[in-house]
Amino acid sequence: MADAAKKLPNIVINEKFCKGCSICVDFCPTDVLEMRGTCVAVKNLEACTRCQLCDLRCPDFAIQVFD
Amino acid sequence: MSVPAEKKEKVSVPFDYNKYLRPNKLPHIWCPGCGHGIVLKAMLRAIDKTGFDKNDICVISGIGCSSRTPGYVDFNTLHTLHGRALSFATGVKFANPKLKVIVVTGDGDALAIGGNHFIHTCRRNIDLTVLVFTNATYGMTGGQYSPTTPMGSQATTSRYGSIEPPFDACEMAKASGASFVARGTAYHTLELEKTIHEAIMHKGTSVVDIIDACPTYFGRANKFKSATHMMEVIEKDGTVNVKQADKLPPEKLEGKFLRGVLHKIEKPEYCEQYESIVMEKAKAK
Structure with a gap:
């Protein structure tokens, strides 16, 4: 279990699709994401809990969290 | 395959949307933050x-922002x-009762321009799933007020606030x-x-009003700061789940929309009724 806890998720962002609405940044419960210009970027990957809220609320099919 | 809501270990598997999308049509035309x-x-x-x-599956739409949906999905579309x-x-x-027909329509499309069709589709109880995307505006033509715009709200055609009382799509569908x-x-x-x-699994006309x-x-x-702010004020704070609503005092429900399944009954379905008449008459001959 300890190894599983250390394993980081893989947040895949499609920069061509992202329109910079910042919904994922605002709704992330652990503040993993941030806006860089008009596109979202990962700021603090260690904090990600794989809750998928960014994926669920992204209107543009631009972000997904893989294990 | 699907993503259940509560089970954490299953939620971490992302859903593969690409199998239902037309990738060459994306990214879509909707504005940043559009619901x-x-x-x-x-x-x-x-x-x-x-x-x-x-x-x-057949996805059918009219005209409007929401009605661009069939362009992006890989089903039979119209x-x-x-x-x-x-x-x-x-x-x-009616031509092919085996198809699962899903109608994607906006609030102006369904309740104003197509209001009469909406009433009579509900009356017939034909097996369709109607998804009404209620964004309280005519987005494609420049933000005019629509039948669901709340009273007092600003729009390009109501500069001093809308004076028209809004429609409740759910009440109308039920009635x-x-x-x-x-x-x-x-x-x-x-x-x-x-x-x-x-709604898709229900036999008969099923209407889902989606805010x-x-x-x-x-x-x-209307001076909302961002898409997130709108979602929190209109969708999160402006609605109450129908299961929680019974426990809340009436003053807390004032001005809020109820979420969830509001009305569900068994009724004869139109295509089945028609087929039974055809079979009956064929036997009589």
Whole structure:
């Protein structure tokens, strides 16, 4: 279990699709994401809990969290 | 395959939207922060949960922002006249009752221009799933007020606040005779997925009123800071789940919309009724 806890998720962002609405940044419960210009970027990957809220609320099919 | 809401270990598997999308048509034309994309994703997850083949589903729309949806999804699709999506859908369903027909329509499309079609589709109780994307504005033509714009709200055609009382799509569907009426929001996306799934599986006209945000026109005109702010104020704070509503005092429910399945009854379905008459007459000969 300890190894599983250390394993980081893989947040895949499609920069061509992202329109910079910042919904994922605002709704992330652990503040993993941030806006860089008009596109979202990962700021603090260690904090990600794989809750998928960014994926669920992204209107543009631009972000997904893989294990 | 599908993403259940509560089980954490299963949620970490991302849903593969690409199998239901036309990748060469993306990215879509909707504005940054528009709720239609979130609703489209919930719809695709709900369709996946039903287990139907892609060729057994037909998605039909009228005209408007929300009605661009069939362009992006890889089912049988039909993009029709303004307000007439339900008429085309009735024809498709009647010609081929085996198809699962889903109508994607906006609030102006369904309740203003196609208001009469909406009433009579509900009255017939033909097996269609109607998803009404309620963003309280006509986004495609420049932000005019629509039948669901709340009183006092700004729009390009109501500079001093709208003086018209808004429609409640759910109440109208129920009164017209629809056998399944529900409401969801783009904010409560997992709940919406379940509601749409239930609506697709229901036999008879099922209407789902989906509240989502138009940050470009409604949001700017009404001084919302961002798409997130709109989602929190209109969708999160402006709605109450129908199961929680019984426990709350009436003053806390004032001005709020109820979410969830509001009305569900068993009624004879139109295509089945028609088929039974055909069979009866064929036997008589």
